[in-house]
Amino acid sequence: MQINVGLIAGLCSVIIVYMAMSETSSQRFGAVLAVRLPDDLRARVDVLAAAGRRSRSDVLREALEREIDQLEWEYRVAETAADIRSGRESTVSLAEVNAELGDPGEPDVDDLH
Structure with a gap:
């Protein structure tokens, strides 16, 4: 019985990523990683x-x-946002920052003319 490796690989949506190409690259790239991909993404990679x-x-x-x-x-960013929502982190308004720095902030629109 002859096995069509390409067909089997196509039916299986698991790609084994061999990052250890040789002893030298193994030290550089690490170990083997298994990645499960949808068929359409696998086709794009191919x-x-x-x-x-x-x-x-x-x-x-x-x-x-x-x-x-x-x-x-x-x-x-998501972790910091969650910390702010939960009260574990505090925020400072732009007006407070400007006051601390001695910056008057945005000019009044009427002052621009």
């Missing part, structure tokens, strides 16, 4: 990999490297 003559692992690693800072920032 298109990018083929277009750039790269592996799925390379495409996914690059996407993570590009987006991880943004995701971390979004989590910090």
